Amino acid sequence: MFLSLEVSGLAILIAVILGIPFGVFLGLHRFPGRNLIVTLVNTGMGFPPVVVGLFVFLLLARSGPLGSFNLLYTPWAMIIAQIIIALPLVVGVTMAGIQSIEEKLKYQILALGASGFQYLLKLLKEGQLIILSALAAGFGSIISEVGAVMMVGGNIKGQTRVLTTAIVLETRQGEYSLAIALGLILLLIALLLNLLFTYLQQRRLS
Amino acid sequence: MNPLMQLKNIEVVLEKRKILEIETLDINCGEILTILGPTGSGKSTILKLLAFLIKPQQGEIFWQGQQVHFPAPLSVRRLISMTFQEPLPFQGTVFENVAYGLRIRGVKGKELKRKVEEALELLGIEHLKNHSARRISGGEAQRMALARALVFHPLLLLLDEPLASLDPLTKDKLKPELYRILKQIGMTCVYVTHDQEEAYFFSDRIAVLDQGKILQVGNKERVFFKPSNAKVAKFVGTENLIPAVVCSQENNLVSLKAGDKTLEAIAPFPPGKKVIACIRPEEITLKKDGVALERVSARNQLPGTITSLDSFGPVTKATLDCGFTLKVLITRRSVFDLNLKPGDFVVATFKATAVHVFSEDEGGANDQL
Structure with a gap:
C-alpha cells in the first residue's frame, strides 16, 4: 500500500514540477507550432495507459535505448510510466486554467506593479481551483492504473507490487477476500485524497 | 517643469489595423486629464500604453523627462497604477486584494496593515475588509479596486471608465467622492470615459479621441464651449x-x-x-x-x-x-x-x-x- 502511495506520489510530484510551468507557458504564449503541441497534449490526456506501458517497456528493456540503466521491473520504471500518463493531464488542465483567467485580470496584476515572476505566481493562485482538480484527476488516474505498472514493474512481491497489481493477482488466485480488502483500501485512499482536494478547493472559494 | 509623462509620435497597430496615432500628449503633474471618446476610439489602448502594458509599434514615451524603453523597468511601472471598468477582484478577502500591491513591493506586518486600513477607510469600505472580494456589490467592488490601486501611493493613476458599470444611484454617490479623494491626495490621473458629463465633472483638461486620433486637447471649458470642429462639438x-x-x-x-x-x-x-x-x-x-x-x-x-x-x-x-x-x-x-x-x-x-x-x-x- 505504501509503495502505491510512494510511486504515484513521486510520479505526480514530478509531473507537476514539469507540467505546471509548461502548461503556464502554453496558456500564455502564442507561437508557431503551438497548436500541434496542444493537440499532442490533448491526445496524451486520453492516451491508453497500457500503450504507455508498452512504450516504456520497449524503452527500458535490456535491448532498448535505455536498457543499460537496468530500470525495468523496478519502482522507477513504474514512476516513469505514471509520469507519462499524468503529464499531459497536468499540462492540459494548467493551460486551460491559465487561459480561463480573464485577459483584463492578467493586465490588472501587471498594472499593480507585479514583476514577471510575481505575475506568474498570481496567475497560478487565481487558476488554482482548476489546477487542484488537475492534480486530483491526475493522481486518481495513476494510483488506480494497473496495465502499465504491471508491464513495466512486473508485480514483484516486495519490490514492484502495488495495490492494483496485488488486487489482480489475488483475484486470479481466488483469494477474493484479500482482493476485496485491498480494493477497499484503494477506494479509501482515493476517497481521502479527494476529500483533501475538495477541502482545499472549497476553502479557496469561501 | 517637465510633464509627468509624454507620448510622442505614437502608433499602435493591432492585427494590421491602426488603433492609435498620437502626435503628442502631455500629462502634467497633479492634473486630471480626461480622455473622452466613443467606444472603440482607442481610449483603453492609450491607458494600457501609459501603464506600459503594451508596446507601441512606433514612437516614444517619456517619464519625468526620461525616455522609457520597452520592456519598461519595474521601478517605473511601480509608480503607475490602473483600474479597469470591471473591478476584477482577485480571490480572497477585500483586505488581501487591497494588500496585493504592497505585498509585491515587499511591505509587511504592521506597516502593511496600517496602509491597507488607511486605503479602505479612504474609500469607505473598512467594514468589508474580511469579506470575500467576489461576494460584495458592484459599487463596493469598484471601491475595493480603487483602494487596491491607490494603496501604494502611485504617482500616476489610470482609470478606465471606473463608473461605467455601476447603476445610476451608486454612480452618483461614488462620483463626487472619487473626485474629492483624487483632489485631496493631489493625484495625477488620466480618466477615460465615453460620458461627457463625467468628463466635464472630473477634468482639468480633456482630450477628445476618435478613431485613434486626438481631435482636440485643452482646458475643459474650451473643449466644451469652444470645440475646434464639428466632431468634437458633437x-x-x-x-x-x-x-x-x-x-x-x-x-x-x-x-x-x-x-x-x-x-x-x-x-x-x-x-x-x-x-x-x-x-x-x-x-x-x-x-x-x-x-x-x-x-x-x-x-x-x-x-x-x-x-x-x-x-x-x-x-x-x-x-x-x-x-x-x-x-x-x-x-x-x-x-x-x-x-x-x-x-x-x-x-x-x-x-x-x-x-x-x-x-x-x-x-x-x-x-x-
Missing part, C-alpha cells in the same frame, strides 16, 4: 451645428446667414466665409409667440415650430423647425408654464456669445491650453 453635446455663411462683420460681431434666417455671433471671420455655428441646447430659451417679448439682451430671436418634445424627467428636449433643426433643452417646469405642445409656434432666443463659430474646413486643432 462629442461634448453641442447638438446644434448649423452651416452658415458670414454676411457681415463689425469688430468681432458677425452676422451669419443660415437658410433664410440670420444669426449673430462673436467670431473673427470675414464676409463670404463658410462656417458652422454651434449652439449648446441649454443656451437657448423658448418664448411662446404672442407673449409680449420684453427687451432681452439676447441678440438672436428665431421663430419656429415645435416638431417634437422628448421628456427626460427633469428636462425636456424640444426639437424646433426654424428653417433648420434646432434642439433646445428646457425644464419640465417651463413646458408646463408655457403649455408647450408639438405644432406650437415659438421663438427661440439666445445670446450672440452663446454661438460658437468655426470655419467649415477646420481640422483637428490642438490647443494645449
Whole structure:
C-alpha cells in the first residue's frame, strides 16, 4: 500500500514540477507550432495507459535505448510510466486554467506593479481551483492504473507490487477476500485524497 | 517643469489595423486629464500604453523627462497604477486584494496593515475588509479596486471608465467622492470615459479621441464651449451645428446667414466665409409667440415650430423647425408654464456669445491650453 502511495506520489510530484510551468507557458504564449503541441497534449490526456506501458517497456528493456540503466521491473520504471500518463493531464488542465483567467485580470496584476515572476505566481493562485482538480484527476488516474505498472514493474512481491497489481493477482488466485480488502483500501485512499482536494478547493472559494 | 509623462509620435497597430496615432500628449503633474471618446476610439489602448502594458509599434514615451524603453523597468511601472471598468477582484478577502500591491513591493506586518486600513477607510469600505472580494456589490467592488490601486501611493493613476458599470444611484454617490479623494491626495490621473458629463465633472483638461486620433486637447471649458470642429462639438453635446455663411462683420460681431434666417455671433471671420455655428441646447430659451417679448439682451430671436418634445424627467428636449433643426433643452417646469405642445409656434432666443463659430474646413486643432 505504501509503495502505491510512494510511486504515484513521486510520479505526480514530478509531473507537476514539469507540467505546471509548461502548461503556464502554453496558456500564455502564442507561437508557431503551438497548436500541434496542444493537440499532442490533448491526445496524451486520453492516451491508453497500457500503450504507455508498452512504450516504456520497449524503452527500458535490456535491448532498448535505455536498457543499460537496468530500470525495468523496478519502482522507477513504474514512476516513469505514471509520469507519462499524468503529464499531459497536468499540462492540459494548467493551460486551460491559465487561459480561463480573464485577459483584463492578467493586465490588472501587471498594472499593480507585479514583476514577471510575481505575475506568474498570481496567475497560478487565481487558476488554482482548476489546477487542484488537475492534480486530483491526475493522481486518481495513476494510483488506480494497473496495465502499465504491471508491464513495466512486473508485480514483484516486495519490490514492484502495488495495490492494483496485488488486487489482480489475488483475484486470479481466488483469494477474493484479500482482493476485496485491498480494493477497499484503494477506494479509501482515493476517497481521502479527494476529500483533501475538495477541502482545499472549497476553502479557496469561501 | 517637465510633464509627468509624454507620448510622442505614437502608433499602435493591432492585427494590421491602426488603433492609435498620437502626435503628442502631455500629462502634467497633479492634473486630471480626461480622455473622452466613443467606444472603440482607442481610449483603453492609450491607458494600457501609459501603464506600459503594451508596446507601441512606433514612437516614444517619456517619464519625468526620461525616455522609457520597452520592456519598461519595474521601478517605473511601480509608480503607475490602473483600474479597469470591471473591478476584477482577485480571490480572497477585500483586505488581501487591497494588500496585493504592497505585498509585491515587499511591505509587511504592521506597516502593511496600517496602509491597507488607511486605503479602505479612504474609500469607505473598512467594514468589508474580511469579506470575500467576489461576494460584495458592484459599487463596493469598484471601491475595493480603487483602494487596491491607490494603496501604494502611485504617482500616476489610470482609470478606465471606473463608473461605467455601476447603476445610476451608486454612480452618483461614488462620483463626487472619487473626485474629492483624487483632489485631496493631489493625484495625477488620466480618466477615460465615453460620458461627457463625467468628463466635464472630473477634468482639468480633456482630450477628445476618435478613431485613434486626438481631435482636440485643452482646458475643459474650451473643449466644451469652444470645440475646434464639428466632431468634437458633437462629442461634448453641442447638438446644434448649423452651416452658415458670414454676411457681415463689425469688430468681432458677425452676422451669419443660415437658410433664410440670420444669426449673430462673436467670431473673427470675414464676409463670404463658410462656417458652422454651434449652439449648446441649454443656451437657448423658448418664448411662446404672442407673449409680449420684453427687451432681452439676447441678440438672436428665431421663430419656429415645435416638431417634437422628448421628456427626460427633469428636462425636456424640444426639437424646433426654424428653417433648420434646432434642439433646445428646457425644464419640465417651463413646458408646463408655457403649455408647450408639438405644432406650437415659438421663438427661440439666445445670446450672440452663446454661438460658437468655426470655419467649415477646420481640422483637428490642438490647443494645449
